[in-house]
Amino acid sequence: MPIYTSPHIEVKQTKGKGRGVFARSFIPEGTEFERVPVIVMPDAEVLGPEGSVLANYVFEWGRGTVAMALGFGSMYNHSYSANARYDDVGRQTKVYTALRDILPGEEITINYNGDENDMSPVGFEVDEEVPSQEPVSA
Numbered sequence: 001m002p003i004y005t006s007p008h009i010e011v012k013q014t015k016g017k018g019r020g021v022f023a024r025s026f027i028p029e030g031t032e033f034e035r036v037p038v039i040v041m042p043d044a045e046v047l048g049p050e051g052s053v054l055a056n057y058v059f060e061w062g063r064g065t066v067a068m069a070l071g072f073g074s075m076y077n078h079s080y081s082a083n084a085r086y087d088d089v090g091r092q093t094k095v096y097t098a099l100r101d102i103l104p105g106e107e108i109t110i111n112y113n114g115d116e117n118d119m120s121p122v123g124f125e126v127d128e129e130v131p132s133q134e135p136v137s138a
Contacts, residue, residue, distance in 0.1 A: 008033040009108065011075050020077045020107050027102040033084075034096040036071035059094075059112075069094050079109035086110050 008027050014020035027033050038059070043066045046054045057074035058066035068074055069086075073094050076084070083102050086094050102108060 006034055006072075009072060011072055014077065014107055017077050019075060020109075021072050021075050023102045023104050023106050023108060025104055027098045027108075029098050029100045031098045032095055033098060033108075034071055034073065035089075036069050036073040036094050036096075038067040038069050038073070038092045038094055040065050040067045040092060042066075067092070067094075076108060076110045078112040080111060082109045082111045084108050084110050 006024075008023060008025055008031075009021050010024050011019050012022050014022075038061070040061050043060075043064055046052055046058055046066050054068065058068050059074075061067040073086070073096070076086075076096070083100055083106070084096055084098050086096050089095050096108075096110070098108075
């Protein structure tokens with residue numbers, strides 16, 4: 001049974017990725033559909049030599065720290081052709097916004113580089129090809 005905190009989104013199983021966040025209803029481009037607090041912690045507690053399960057769910061936050069986004073914030077899967085973005089607002093808050101119209105049932109993805117146009121490697125295996133950064137000639 002899906003769990004949801006917003007009328008717009010839910011977490012479900014997704015083939016090959018475990019769980020992901022999906023649209024429950026139409027989300028128009030530009031819509032802020034989730035705002036979540038984060039818990040900031042020392043990176044050594046999460047990313048230490050033996051690592052931890054949490055290492056797969058945190059964001060780099062600041063010098064020597066990482067942040068766990070609450071709500072569904074740490075459940076979004078990465079994509080180089082993301083349909084949503086996240087922004088850090090306030091002291092310890094992330095906001096998720098649609099980059100284009102998102103249809104009901106569609107998985108919502110973000111680019112974990114923090115900028116939807118940043119195609120650099122993200123430090124974990126990605127199930128999609130990185131789009132070419134070469135200019136297209138006419």
